[in-house]
Amino acid sequence: MRAVVFTDFQTFPSLTEVERPVPGPGEVLLKVAGSGACHSDVAIYEDFAEGTPGAIAPGFTLGHEVSGWIEETGPGVHGFTKGEAFLAYGPIGCGHCKACSRGQDTYCENVASMPYLGIGLGRDGGMAEYVLVPARNLVPLGDADPVDAAPLSDAGLTPYHAIKNALPNLAGGGRFALVIGLGGLGQVAVQILTALTGATVIATDMKDDAMRRAEANGAVTVPGGENQVAAIRELTGGRGVDAAFDFVGATPTIKTAQASMAQGGRLTVVGIANGVTEWSFFTTPYESTISNTYWGTIADLHEVVAMYRAGQIRPEVERYSMDDALEAYRKLESGQLSGRAVVVPHV
Template sequence: MTTMRAVRFEAYKQFPALKDVEKPVPGPGEVLLKVAGAGACHSDVAVYSEFEPGMNPLVDPEYTLGHETSGWVEELGDGVVGLEIGSAQLVYGPTGCGRCPACSRGQDTYCQNAGAMRAAAVGLGRDGGMAEYVAVPARNLVPLGDADPIPASALADAGLTPYHAVKLALPKLGRPGASALVVGLGGLGLMAVQIIKALTGATVIATDMKEEAMAQAEVYGAVTVPGGEGQVERIREVTGGRGVDAAFDFVGVGPTVRTALDTAAMQSRVTIVGIGNGSTTDWSFLSTPYEAELVSTYWGTVEELHEVARLYRDGKIEPLYTTYSMEDALQAYRDLEAGKVAGRAVVVPHGRP
């Protein structure tokens, strides 16, 4: 038996473990990747530290973490053609039934048969990329060409999730003089600033409690407003008092949801992306802007990941990231939990080629 190193989620309410496990063999229709980069995500932390048994059986342990993965094609399973050994690929994480209307349009995140599936995604219920090797469905691979695959790993979630949310809001952001608000400048929020700038001419207003995060958003072209007292008033000042045409909350707790709603203009769109489980009941006909939309989104489609990869290859977006070796992978999660990671923590099992 050939073994490899992997970060394993073994039980709820328990920190993951770095273990030696059997190296996977690709099944029919699958591809074995030599992992280039694997992103550590707050969703992983939520699953192993906050979830309870039965909350979501599709992510029940035990499995290898890592739903943000890139790598080089190492081996092809039966029936797989058209992929070159050694080519760099990005992994689309969600794994639906492949047959329902949602999956047929590449939106496995909204699979209508999710309850009958055994896992939610590569790295969420199914062995993921926080390892030296990972086996994934060939359908889930997005080519990276000559682009660096290590930072690209973060695009699988931290790029795709904000891209999906921004793309759905483009009708609001295409107006002359449009403005967008990005609340929360972690890995997803900083990518959202870049994506909005790449796709639209809208003014981007970014807000966070961390000065260094806001400084980075300014590098990407955003106008920043610090969190705290007077935050909503200052955001509205930037828009001339009208409010923003589209707001994106990448935190999702009560106060950030409230900030997004309180800065919304008439006929705007407020998108809650962060899974902070915040809520609000403060709505009335006269105080809520007319035709303002409040929606939530989750991840994105495989087609959209192809579009994200193109933006990356064209130099329009670039993930902010910090690398860790395979042996330091658990430290990546510790730093993530402690709020010490700027952008994305990316584990690099094999180093740079």
């Protein structure tokens, strides 16, 4: 079968013929319906050098946003029928620590001893015709479109978990939420905030077309630039926002979010651009917090799928055949994508 393989550090991936995998105990073989291309994939093969923090050793098949149909089950796996559609929860922890027991494999306490971080993260992923997934990591899609659902396993789950943690800040009337960065995750975040809260959602980006899409989903937009913070605070009557979500994570965007906060507000840095910032007692709004988050839980993903099936969230998807999978990554690198690139191997 064909797969997009990460072959070496700081090397563009290759479209390669590999053997079709066979499910082992507790595993299911999925016939891939869709596999989302994510900026995290680009970081794996482009940004990290061997031995640096965060580097994952090659080679393996990319793709951690995966949906598919049951093709085959391994020993000890029951309750699945060939052809049923599922979304794959990407993180894979040890399975027995406290974090994994609550379905939060992203915070596995034994991560240092694990051979990989997850599907497409050290273990062969779904940017292929078939992929192996632990049966525990499958979330049923029912009759929902599995191709458009593929990005939900990251671009839906990550903002959902961040927003869910911040819901106490947004409960009640007259609340404001700020979304910085309107790529794949930021656009879904606007939809989730609109569906789950009564807050006024303020969204900001440097791209006009991204802001227009956010407006279509209920956001009030503020363009980036010199007067960005003043415009955000003006929309809140000068008080600031109750919850901010930075989907970039660069130093300037973190500082913009900090400067926009209300007293008692919560800033969640979701983007992993390695930004840094400063804290000062006299310039930080009282009892405000800065947090970060990484992916979410399996239970969260079930809730994300429920929202998708109810029509409350809908990722913007650009479909690519396997022949064009590398082109999808080239467009992702150059910022030419307006939606989430999803590779559809079986077309």
